[in-house]
Amino acid sequence: MTMTAVIMAGGKGTRVASVNSQIPKPLLPVAGKPVLLYEIECLHRQGITDIILVVGHLGDKIVARFGDGREFGVHIEYINEEEPLGTAGALYYLRDRLTEDFLLLNGDLIFDVDFARLMAFHKVHDALVTLLVHPNDHPYDSGLVIADGDGCVRGWLTKEDERTWYKNCVNAGLHVLSPRLLQKLEAPQKTDLDRELIRPLIPTGEIYAYRSPEYVKDMGTPERISAVEQDIQSGLVQRKNLRERQRAVFLDRDGTINKYVGFLRDINEMELLPGTAEAIWAINQSGYLAIVVTNQPVIARGEVTWEELDEIHRKLETLLGQKGAYVDDIFICPHHPDKGFAGERPEYKIDCGCRKPKPGLLLQAAQKYNIDLAESWMVGDSDSDVMAGKAAGCRTVKLDDGMTLADAVGYILQNAVW
DSSP states (O other), X not given: OOOEEEEEOOOOOGGGTTTXXXXXXXXXXXXXXXXXXXXXXXXXXXXXXXXXXXXXTXXXXXHHHHTTSGGGTSEEEEEEOSSOOBTTGGGGGGTTTOOSOEEEEETTEEXXXXXXXXXXXXXXXXXXXXXXXXXXXXXXXXXXXXXXXXXXXXXXXXXXXXXXXXXXXXXXXXEEEOHHHHTTOOSSOOXXXXXXXXXXXXXXXXXXXXXXXXXXXXXXSHHHHHHHHHHHHHTHHHHTSTTSOBOEEEEOSBTTTBOOOSSOOOGGGOOBOTTHHHHHHHHHHHTOEEEEEEEOXXXXXXXXXXXXXXHHHHHHHHHHHTTTOXXXXXXXXXXXXXXXXXXXXXXXXXXXXXXXXXXXXXXXXXXXXXXXXXXXXXXXXXXXXXXXXXXXXXXXXXXXXXXXXXXXXXHHHHTOOO
16 A cells, blocks of 8 residues: 555653653563554555654654664654654644645554555545544543544544543544645644644544554553553454454344343433443453444334434443443344334335344444454344344354353353464
8 A cells, every 4th residue: 555654753651651761652662572663564564665753752762773664664754853742743844745645643552453444434535534443441531532423523522521421432543634634734833633633623524533443552551561462462463453354242232231121212221231341341352343233123113213322322332331341333223124103214114134133234244344254153132133143154142041141252252262
């Protein structure tokens, strides 16, 4: 892929000073290699070889380590911040150098991402900025991006903003930027990329969020460094790249994740079953994707609006996030073939291919995330869940005779061979 990657590598890394305060944060060793080297290698594997490093604090050490990049199969140029310019100020110097869309990456990340997919999404939407967003295990103290169903960003909650029920959708620190954005920088002055450059442009409808389950983690604390080292050594980091075939645990919603109350119409009745968050956390740690596939005929019946259903799912994600768990995506069938309900919505009164026991929702997820269905599982509490899983080619577990989601996940992980 021919494009330029700009890496912001000038941070001081104050939160990891206890690990090593004598080297810049991008040179922190993780499983025997500097963080920045992992980034460069991931870019190189995908044919991205033109790299610009923005350096500042102890930047001479970064230059000494990487030079012109020839040793690593890439070409590296440098922008040196004489004074700290925040997360975007130094981009001013690129206004006349970059004429095509480019990657902007934080220099303290371990990631393995299919950049071709990210760029394709950006191009389709003709975005000014595309943010790679993902769920994480601490959304309660993270900034959250609010996007519509097409990915257009409609809002942005900072850590300080009040929130009730929210979607676990965190800016991962990987961006695609149009060079048009650089023209908004009028001087090389301290500028915050998110707060001062991107967020004010949300009303234009040109900011998009690309949601991905791929591996992206920062080196913010010594504890995170240790966790990332384990993920590198286990092979999890590269396995999560969507160029690789993924495995998923598909989860029914009502009676599997949350208490069954019949048709769930009232957000106050959304309550996680005991052990649900812990079971989904185990899926997250294993490398399987955790994907909800749920029939919601309440939409066709006119008993719940899309907005109300979205709020119910925001509550679901909030409750999981409070315990460090998350789902990678939620696929919904809104259809219901039977007619005659007061207030029903005729456009959804069809015999579709996505309503379980048909496998449509699983097939949609497989196409979106490159999932190997034969190596995946469907877990639910009804025969229709099992039938949908089998029709898609998955292995299945039915929750009956007192079996819990935790029991099912334990069985799945015992039988997993990577």
